[in-house]
Amino acid sequence: MMKGKAGLFLLMTAIIVASCGKTSYKKTPGGMPYKLYAGKDTQKVMAGNIIKLTVTQKLNDSVLFTTDNGLPVYLMVGQQEPQPYDVSELWTSLKLGDSLVATQMVDTFLKRAPDRLPPSFKKGDRIFTHLKVQGIFANDSLARLDEDKARKEFAANESKAIEKIIADKKISTVKTPSGAFMEILTPGTGPVADTGNFVTVNYTGSFLNGEKFDSNVDSTFGHPGAYSYNAGMGEMIKGFDEAVLMMQKGAKIRVYVPSSLGYGSSGKPPKIKPNEHLMFEIELVDIKDKMPQQPMNNMPQIQVQPKN
Template identity: 40%
Template structure:
């Protein structure tokens, strides 16, 4: 079944890219080149609609992003659209339609006051192929749809990571939030409860072992312990979840699905979209959080004060 789904997704992407490869392009007012492959069945998109779509992005003939099999993109239709952006052509489309747009790096730089997009140089282009899969008229419905896509993706990632953990015979516990923690030393000191400040030494890698950050490896040039307060969202959720499984002095190796990490955006260039993260960590200290000082306000003036 899994192979059949993967084959269907591959076929969907291939059909979308091939169908968008031939024929002539049109241009929007801003100069964006585009071509619409009409499905002819769905309702026309109107300003104020919320659109769910799958997208494939290519830079210099290499696929850099592909939402098929992952979380679709969502956006709102307006009557004009942002200059030199796919939103310019959405009012011309219907539910079920596909399209391809081509953005030139030089033109993007002009839109950004001469700043060239990361990783591109003069003469390069970005090709964006997408398919409208659902149109909604109510924001709350669109938000619920997006949340369901997020929840479904997280469930798939946890299931895949659980299979990986089992295949590697890793002795890890699964937390309620879907982080897998291999306890090396549970520690014997204070517990990192909510509101406590923790100090952590860590090394982060992907599943293949490639390092993306560390305060243990001096090559990353920040050897000081990482400090943050539990419960204040100072770290990605999966990292905090793993730290909470330890006591002061404890050590662990945490396996974090992307939806508990950097998710669909990743953290370029080191962390890819939807990338599972692995952290070796040591909880070196647990203390009270620093007291927050009240801001110093300027003295009041006027307003009935005696002069």
């Protein structure tokens, strides 16, 4: 759960500064340094509760994960044994409204399990976790009600943000089933792609300010040439994939993808930040029943991240 912006980080930093001298670092039984900033509520976290958290996790100064401008994290306490040198050691020490700042040295993880760390984690690096307990629920049903409400509000806010951009540009769009926005640039004349088809596409991915982050038609990104994948099978981010499944062969579109249909709270470092909306120009070149051959180095940046 701790996997899925700077605002929360700055807020927590302000808390630290304001509390300077009042709260010192302690250590968990597993040796992890942390600071606890007590809220005003008295409701305690207990084993079996589901807690609602806002979280920002950073590697040095780089954001790894954040719920800022995104969805909160919900997790069950006591479902797994607390791990040493981990925030899970502290769950039952927290109360509603409490904030926590934890520091972990990458060196410690390198000693314990060097093969399990991402290549970007280097000796001497630090992981900073800032979190706040926003809710405590006695059972899964109550937590799901709250989470469903949060998801609906989040989706509505994401749609509003993109709808404003579309309105400002005075363009006409259609929605994909999950809520990406498609602008038809050139209508196609061939068949419509279907789930399980192998589709071949040309694409350019950009941020909403127009800055490109990936393309297979721009050689500066290092993988020119049409790209093929199995449509509707989870190989690509959802907003991209849904748009392709609404295209006819030969069509060209521009699709505006809310972060929840892109890379969500984790982003795709170092290029795509957490909770960032994206835009793709896509041409559907071909549709086949079997996977066509393509160069091994022609791998895009828009594939979904591996599921853990």
